[in-house]
Amino acid sequence: FVSVEHKHQDSNHEPSMTYGILSSRLLFQEPLIAHALEQIKSASHLSEALFELHYMGLLERYAHWVQGAISHDGAVIGSLFKEGIIHALLVMRVCCEGHKSDVDERLLFTLFSATLLQNIAALMTQQCIFICDPDGKPLTRWNPLGGSLSDKAERYCVIPYAAPRTLFASEYTVLLAKTLMPEAAFDWISDDEQHLELWLTALM
Secondary structure, rough: OOOOHHHOOOOOOOOOOEEEEEOHHHHHHHHHHHHHHHHHHHOOOHHHHHHHHHHHHHHHHHHHOOOOOOOOOOOOOOOHHHHHHHHHHHHHHHHOOOOOOOOOOHHHHHHHHHHHOOOOOOOHEEEEEEEOOOOOOEHHHHHHHOHHHHHHHEEEEEEEEOOOOOOOOHHHHHHHHHHHOOOHHHHHHOOOOOHHHHHHHHHH
């Protein structure tokens, strides 16, 4: 970790650390996440190929975007990543209770993906993330709508806002959720109007 000297005008927090980008492989190896992914795979009722295409395709992008973000004021770095996955798994469990033999795979993925991305607006409402140079100096603010953090940075720092900026939270949620959804996964949901409407409703 490298100390930095920077303060965002909307924050009462001074960043003291920068963080290096981690690969999705390393993030998925964390014991809690690895265990959750095993359960998600089992509950998905999809073939290996379709699970990789839809679930892991989305989770890979999720890791590239949110790995260092906080979920709410006072939360730790990386909380958005972990909480999203755990909450999505819990929704899958509830949906599968009593329906192990007749699970609607597309409905299950619709609810999983919406739950995973339900708090994605936190990237823009809870914090400002800066791309840093190798010495820890903040260079520019990361725009989550312009590409993943892992594509834009090698190091970054997170500055929580003094107060959440929630005025456009709903709009940010939809924009970012669509940005993170892989094309094949979103097509699978949006091919059915009822599933798409459910996905949009569940996001809110």
